[in-house]
Amino acid sequence: MARRRESARGSMPLSELLERRESRAMASFGVRDLDTMMRFAPRRYTTPAPLRSLHEVHEGEEMSAIVSVLTLRERRMRSRQGTILEVDVSDAVEEITLTFFLAKQHLVDWHRKHLQVGAHIVVHGIVSRNKHTDQPQITHPAYEAYEDTPEGRLRAQRPLPVYPLRKNIAQRTMRSATEKGVEFADSLARPVPEEIVAARGLAPLPQAVTGVHLPTTVQDTREGMAHLVFEEAFVLQAIFAQRRALDARTPAPVLGAEGPLQGAFEQRLPFELTAGQREIGDGIIERVRREHPTSVLLQGDVGSGKTVIALRAMLRAVDSGHQAALLAPTEVLAEQHHRTVTGLLGDLARAGQLDGHADATRVRLLTGSQKTSERRATLLDVTSGEAGIVIGTHALLTESVEFASLGLVVVDEQHRFGVDHRRRLRTKGPAGTSPHVVVMTATPIPRTAALATVGDLDVLTLRESPGRRAGVTSFVVPETLRNWETRMWARAGEEIAASRQVFVVCARIDETDEAPPAPAVLDADGQVAETRLEEARGVTATAERLALRPELAGARIGVLHGRMAAEEKQRTMDSVLAGEIDLLVSTTVIEVGVDVPNASVMIVLDAERFGVSQLHQLRGRVGRGEHAGIAFLDTRLAPGSPAFTRLDGIAGAADGFALAELDLQVRGAGDLVGEEQSGLQRTLRYLDVIRDARVIEQAREDAFAVIAADPDLDGHPDLSGAIDNRLRDADPDVERS
Template sequence: MSGDEETMRRAPRRTGGVPELSEMLTARELKAARTLGVADLGHLLRLPPNRYVVPGPLNFLGDMTEGEEVSAVATVRDVRDRSMRNRPGSILSVLIDDGTDAISLTFFLAKAHLVAWHRKNLRPGVRIHVSGTVGNHNGERQIVHPDYVVLDEDHTIDEAMRPIPVYPLRGRVTQAAMRQAFRSALEFAPLLPDVIPSDILREQGLPSLQEALAALHAPHTIDDTRRGMAHLAFEEAFVLQTIFAQRRAADELTPAPPLRAEGPLQGLLRDRLPFTLTQGQEEVAAAIAERISRDMPTSVLLQGDVGSGKTVVALLAMLRAVDSGHQAALLAPTEVLAEQHHRTIMELLGELGRAGRIDGVPEATRVRLLTGSQRVARRRETLLDVTSGEAGLVVGTHALLTESVEFASLGLVVIDEQHRFGVDHRRRLRTRGADGRSPHVVVMTATPIPRSAALAIVGDLDVLSLREMPSRRAGTTSFVVPETQRSWHDRMWERVLEEVRAGRQAFVVCPRINDADETEAPVAPDGGGAPRGVEETYERLRADPRFADVRIGMLHGRLPAEEKQRSMQAMANRELDLLVATTVIEVGVDVPTASAMVVLDAERFGVSQLHQLRGRVGRGEHPGIVFFATTAAPGSESLEHLGRIAGTQDGFELARLDLERRGVGDLVGSQQSGLHRTLRHLDVLHDSEVIEAARTSAAALVAVDADLDAHPGLAEAVDDRLRDADPDVERS
């Protein structure tokens, strides 16, 4: 292909939008770009290099010493190659000098075409800029596999001193091919629409998109690369916050029932509580009450550590809905948790939750439980109470989302452990309000996250945090038990038995249901043997003479619903001393007399899982003791990681640890793994100021132009992000 033909083929199509990559890149360049999984020019150029090679200051060859990282301009004097003695390939030796001294450049090359390529570039008489580390071979200085640039009219010394991008590589693509693909793509950067309006760029002191991309892929200095990344980080935050701002604006156009009543149920509940709310609980309860009193839908994220008292705060809000003449629903991810919530609410309400019964009071409401495994007659009775409005409070699982469930007047939805629900699930509940009104939503999570992360992930929610722990909880102490230490292992089980024989209860948690079930066990990061299952552990403990007088039960997700209910009820009634279970007990299970827990193969669980699990003990007057039993190898990262978890009870600190270790958890969608596939440039732990600034700018822009008609580049970026179908940017 001639130069003119190549230029014509690459000429940008300036009508109809940005050309396809295949119209801008050669076949070789396109092949390299495709290995990165990019769809178009914008995606390609927004992929920053992994790092940059920065040439050091220029040196004279005569001043170079062994082990020094050097950079020099010199002339090629001689080029020779010979076959390697002990393996296929050649050694290419290139002698260069700069007038002060000479030095050899050495290349070990496996293929003949690589020798030919270097010989073509490094001809005698050619001036080059070379950089690398000075070594020594048989008493003579050399530089092995240096970086070099041939200096000519197109490549001056100033250009040779620029940072060199190093891109990720896939398959058999070379770094040279990848760099050429990005250089060619960069020529078309002016065709990309600006996402951030120019006035906001000026306010934030950011370069334009074209300048930012040039700074990333053809920088003059390292400072240029930082400016380029600053643009991409703000752009990403700005697009996310624009989506959230649009949704908040849409909420303001939808009416909601104002829940403004102060009693009587709220006051009566406070009077009968066996404890006093903490100052933090009072403040958060008041903040929620203020928000749900508005006539537009409120969306609140109520986050608090394990045992911080979220349920009581949520129950006060639910009673405010009932006092205001409406209904409230609490949605839980599992039947075990829904049943636990129902029992807890009934215990807290007492006679206040027994409307229509002889042991109720005149002001009482009716509390109903709806799950998928309920018998037909009970389900029909529950649905009738929900439809008629007789049930002021409804607790349920996904069964609440079916078309057969019709609320008389739903005013408030509380979603517990909402990261286990898909986006569509939550949206369906928001449409269940009466007379075209949308219920208020309070989302609860016991996996607290730093505020900057919360704004990045759930920016359409008001974030309220409970950081104060009720003094009535005895708390827990955690220990890591390497099972290679036999004495520690034996003492762990002795302590469990001591707690049981003192009249208290214990949990043993396993990573899967049975030893043969590979699908149930989380993958261990390093070390450790095969994970243990509930069924085998249950049988081993029952056969252990030390546990002969211990009443042992079993609980996992594959048991029939009635059997699961019997196991949990037996624990609650103190008919069991020890329960062997999977993480089905991770959230919501409340056994005040449980004081000991053993987590087997603890290295297979995540930070939040371990923290949630240990929150199941020490909930009453007796302090809890938790053992993270592990088969992780001594000195391994997993063992050190478990030690850090055991060393702190602060859920917010643990959340930071988790974020640093594996990325931001997905608190809005159905995925719980890292956000790296969604947040490509933002660091939510360190970019809090960027996220706050983007939130403010996006809110101001959407207030003026909610449909983004005047900002087509931003509208396209919003559509593109939503087409990714990442649940992290979906409405909660």
């Protein structure tokens, strides 16, 4: 990848442009050069009140006025350390006092410097009344110098940027820093080629950043942000385009054999594949037949049959003389996959055994807690190639695991893995080649979000379900309504009495542990809503309390959590599958992959602490057999709060596709090309994948055209530099998010 040629000023350290306090303020946000500062957008803007004469304003009103400084006086505060600075100003008709309560002398000196007698200023604030003199005053007003020109009058009414702040940083410091940066806007790096800027009708970059940081009108802010939104989308799509171009130059094992295993497997399936499963499966097979590595996102709702599709592709790898690896995020899920795969394959998975099929392969499980003898035997089969299919956790990523000829990697629940995990698996292909990759998710991604988040993957969507499940209905249970809570536990008891099973999920193991915070939720104004939480319940204490509830009298209660030894966890799950445990109290260790067809009730305590995808996965653990499932999202939040409304939306969403839209709205898209995979707008600085769907598509079209003409970006050093900056905290060769 081409590296950026340094621009003269854009990469200049802010310490060379700003005062020390200004550069330190910016550095507290990780902003250390001019390019970054000019793209550090305000959180919002405030529009000043209309300019008025002082005699027209009244107590409690917000006002703006053009005034001149008459006198200044200061006195010590009586009750605490500091100074009261009083500045009398006039608009030639009326007078008013500007009052500042200042803890430090340097603040007094700063205001005296900018409020000298005779200075003309425009002042903004709310009028109050001095309780000692009964005269009107404005406490801590905003103000700036005023020039008596048409431009000056327009500037006096301009929108004021409001930047995020850290402790001991003033808003005026942030504004002063960015205003100085605007002077050098012509020297900024320009990742988007000027011809694309013009063709898309965007404001040129210098004009755009001026509109963002020093706007004259609201329209200036909109035009400025439109450029930054497009630029972010363009750089992101250029990353995806480069990765696709790299794949096109990298060899991969060609998985082209029809072979005996695939046909024998389909004959043994106890059910007919749906038309959707066949179509998606054929799409994957068509891609893995290519001589360059394919990267596919297989998305489908909980229970849509993704595992069977992936297994068909893995058997094709084995039939083609290569190996396939299935990477799962937890040992519980890895073991579940191993049981499922060996159960579906039957004698096809027992190579070398007396009852094995003549064309069988070996299916090996590799986890971190395996006994040394088991691990040694598994590694021998993996290295020799005897194991055609290897299922495991992060243990597959260690250097000691060497595949004979890895042709296909399947990653289950891709959101649970960092990008570096998948990169390491791709390096385990045969010498000089990279295996094909299929990543699966049960939290579907809407089309425009997919373009923004996994734009270098081929997205295949499985929308229909096999129809072998009874399904699940969800309800939010507010504990403030005691009869609702009582009925929830009574319903659980009724299901147990009918010989069915119940899951209860808690946010932590012990109630002395630190509980996870609630996911960020946006209020009606798009701001993060404050959520006051009760202490989260823990697994061990909850199991003890449930044993005392009369509705659950006689129920056999078990617990499952991450601190248990692997053997103990496995014994517990075996007991659940055998029907020896009626009610399992667990952490989210059962979130993905656990298949208990007899489970019919899922109760999630403190549901407000769980993410959208977590809650969807958890409720997908019930209703997997012939009995209809019911999921209770239990909360101590009051109905009507933003977080409670979010739970209502989750309960009412019919499928994962509706939930995906909701998830984007409440928490953002997460980190797209780095290590982070979630978090409220953690990575997307300006883009909104719902609002900016058209922008993403336009940026994709332009970026792919640029990379097609100049794959190494030799002629686009600023774009190359922007890509480097975007990947600064991640390996530039990371696998796709």
